Amino acid sequence: MERIYNWMAKAPFTHKFFLTIFVSGAAMAYYYLNTYAAAKDEIEKSRKKADYGEYAIQEAHRNLANAKKAKAEMDDMEQKSSELTKRIPVSVDxxxxxxxxxxxxxxxxxxxxxxxxxxxxxxxxxxxxxxxxxxxxxxxxxxxxxxxxxxxxxxxxxxxxxxxxxxxxxxxxxxxxxxxxxxxxxxxxxxxxxxxxxxxxxxxxxxxxxxxxxxxxxxxxxxx
Known part of the structure; x- marks a missing residue:
């Protein structure tokens, strides 16, 4: 580290300037790339959650449709049972x-x-x-x-x-x-x-x- 400090002390201003620009750019690039990667990961997680939510909604719609179909079949069976009961008298006159x-x-x-x-x-x-x-x-x-x-x-x-x-x-x-x-x-x-x-x-x-x-x-x- 001492050698680096000595070199920087004796280095021309131009070298110091470009070195400062390089280090600052690298730090900024690391910061933004790391932030971008984290944001991308969050977006991917959100997309997976959205896909799962959409699948859950579709499954709920299917269950609701099956429930309506079962209710319609039950109502039809009850109606037929009621009609059958009406058509069976207690005696034959x-x-x-x-x-x-x-x-x-x-x-x-x-x-x-x-x-x-x-x-x-x-x-x-x-x-x-x-x-x-x-x-x-x-x-x-x-x-x-x-x-x-x-x-x-x-x-x-x-x-x-x-x-x-x-x-x-x-x-x-x-x-x-x-x-x-x-x-x-x-x-x-x-x-x-x-x-x-x-x-x-x-x-x-x-x-x-x-x-x-x-x-x-x-x-x-x-x-x-």
Whole structure:
């Protein structure tokens, strides 16, 4: 250090000036470069935090969308459950049912309505009342009648459909009339169902089996 001091004492003014400029420039460069590096590091950290915040916001939006979708599905299930409950009465009033069927029979003739024995074994909380119907009419008229049955405010299904030409006297103009025989199974839930012995085989659930058989009916047939 003493040699440096001696050299600086004997050095010309020009050398001292340039040395001072060099040292000052180096100090300033170090200061600003160090500050720039620190600022750049802070900016990078802030950018990462912003990216993380944006990802968190997107995740929150996805969770909110999923929650809204789940709520909509739950509301839809509750609505269907409410509609299903309304369509399952506590009893089947045959006189009321016959009146409804008679009002729907515009251009067909209902030959017979035969109630069958109730089915209390298929479901735990619902009884099925099978009713056999025999109707006569043209094909499209019978299809319209079945369509109207599906629009009734009852949980029901129709099966065992058999159609055949109706026997008519020779020369009769009603050669195209059909006779349809089918079974309408009407579901109802009485306040009390007699207990049945437990078995190893589990009974099918209403939502899995009964509701699958519920249908809103075929498309409305066209034609006369």
């Amino acid at each position: 045959l006189s009321e049912l016959v009146g409804e069927l008679d009002q729907m029979a515009d251009d067909i003739r209902i030959s017979s309505i035969i109630p069958q024995e109730d089915d209390t074994d298929s479901f735990d909380s619902v009884v099925v009342r099978p009713i056999k119907l025999i109707v006569q009419g043209r094909f499209h008229s019978i299809c319209r009648f079945l369509y109207k049955m599906f629009q009734m405010n009852r949980l029901m299904d129709v099966g065992d459909v058999v159609m055949k030409l109706r026997a008519s006297p020779q020369g009769s103009p009603d050669k195209n009339l059909l006779e349809a025989e089918f079974t309408a199974r009407i579901y109802y839930s009485p306040s009390f169902i007699p207990a049945t012995p437990a078995t190893d085989n589990m009974k099918p659930d209403l939502l899995k089996a009964g509701a699958d058989r519920m249908t809103m009916g075929p498309e409305r047939p066209a034609g006369p």
